[in-house]
Amino acid sequence: MPDHFCVSRQTAEDFMRLFVNRLAYGIQREKPLPDGTVPYIKQTRPLDSGAVRMHLNGDMTINLYAINPQTQSSKWVAIDADYDGSLEALFQLQWELKQDGVEAALEQSRRGGHLWIFGERPLLASQCRIYIYNLALRLGVPVKGGGLKEGIEVFPRQDEIKEGAYGNAIRGPLGVHRKSNRRYWFYEADITPESQLAYLKRLKKLTGAELGTLTKGMALPHAYRHSEPVPFVPRIPTAGYREFRILDYVQTTGKQDTRNWKAQCPSCAKGGRDRSRNNLGIKISDPRFYVCRAGCTKEEIRAALRQPVRKIVMA
Numbered sequence: 001m002p003d004h005f006c007v008s009r010q011t012a013e014d015f016m017r018l019f020v021n022r023l024a025y026g027i028q029r030e031k032p033l034p035d036g037t038v039p040y041i042k043q044t045r046p047l048d049s050g051a052v053r054m055h056l057n058g059d060m061t062i063n064l065y066a067i068n069p070q071t072q073s074s075k076w077v078a079i080d081a082d083y084d085g086s087l088e089a090l091f092q093l094q095w096e097l098k099q100d101g102v103e104a105a106l107e108q109s110r111r112g113g114h115l116w117i118f119g120e121r122p123l124l125a126s127q128c129r130i131y132i133y134n135l136a137l138r139l140g141v142p143v144k145g146g147g148l149k150e151g152i153e154v155f156p157r158q159d160e161i162k163e164g165a166y167g168n169a170i171r172g173p174l175g176v177h178r179k180s181n182r183r184y185w186f187y188e189a190d191i192t193p194e195s196q197l198a199y200l201k202r203l204k205k206l207t208g209a210e211l212g213t214l215t216k217g218m219a220l221p222h223a224y225r226h227s228e229p230v231p232f233v234p235r236i237p238t239a240g241y242r243e244f245r246i247l248d249y250v251q252t253t254g255k256q257d258t259r260n261w262k263a264q265c266p267s268c269a270k271g272g273r274d275r276s277r278n279n280l281g282i283k284i285s286d287p288r289f290y291v292c293r294a295g296c297t298k299e300e301i302r303a304a305l306r307q308p309v310r311k312i313v314m315a
């Protein structure tokens with residue numbers, strides 16, 4: 001049995017200050033379902049310090065949503081990793097964050113860990129994601145999605161959410177996980193709710209200005225974007241001519257190798273082919289170069305996009 005605690009209202013309020021950015025939450029079922037999952041049941045009442053005390057004491061387990069839709073911001077970023085070798089990746093991220101002046105706390109989990117970064121004030125979800133995705137890409141740490149089945153997951157999981165939406169929730173730290181019936185602690189503090197929260201309060205908090213500097217000129221890597229168009233910046237400023245950019249027209253589905261994006265070939269798609277959406281390879285360092293491995297020509301690809309190859313007329 002996990003230890004039972006009896007925390008003060010003050011301790012619960014410390015938890016809320018660190019982790020609670022909106023009052024929507026869920027309570028985890030007491031026992032696993034026959035299929036082994038232990039889902040959270042969304043609550044209609046707002047979260048309060050009484051419920052947080054029960055969570056910290058071990059009487060129930062809550063989950064928390066990252067984004068508040070009124071600000072599209074989150075009080076924290078949590079990097080969740082539960083694949084083989086994921087703990088190593090989290091330590092690597094933690095070290096690299098430190099080089100950027102960002103302190104992160106590592107929490108154990110059932111199969112890996114969660115790495116937490118806290119904002120001094122709530123941070124824009126989109127900016128948090130840009131920072132972590134680019135950091136992971138630079139380190140070669142795999143990120144789930146964009147063609148990869150295994151890798152880290154970044155909470156907030158959305159850049160923004162609609163009014164009345166929730167996005168994804170994460171297990172509230174320091175509580176009892178109902179599947180394993182145990183608690184998972186942060187590594188660098190004694191294992192009581194009070195010591196753990198005191199440690200988290202001492203961590204340096206990331207400011208919006210620092211995050212702005214860290215993400216200057218960065219965007220979410222192509223493979224992880226949903227549908228937002230790539231901003232058009234002409235490479236050759238020629239009056240009346242917009243340079244063709246394949247990435248404005250196709251949705252990348254991951255990486256073919258370290259040098260190329262993959263996407264569905266528009267010409268193949270027109271013929272009902274390339275259902276696996278990976279025939280088109282696009283050079284990451286220079287997306288002017290793209291090729292269909294099924295053999296469609298550049299002319300056919302451009303015609304399929306109604307962007308015929310421009311004829312160069314010599315004057």
Ligand SMILES: [Zn+2]
Pocket residue numbers: 265266267268269279292293294295296
């Ligand atoms: Zn093709």
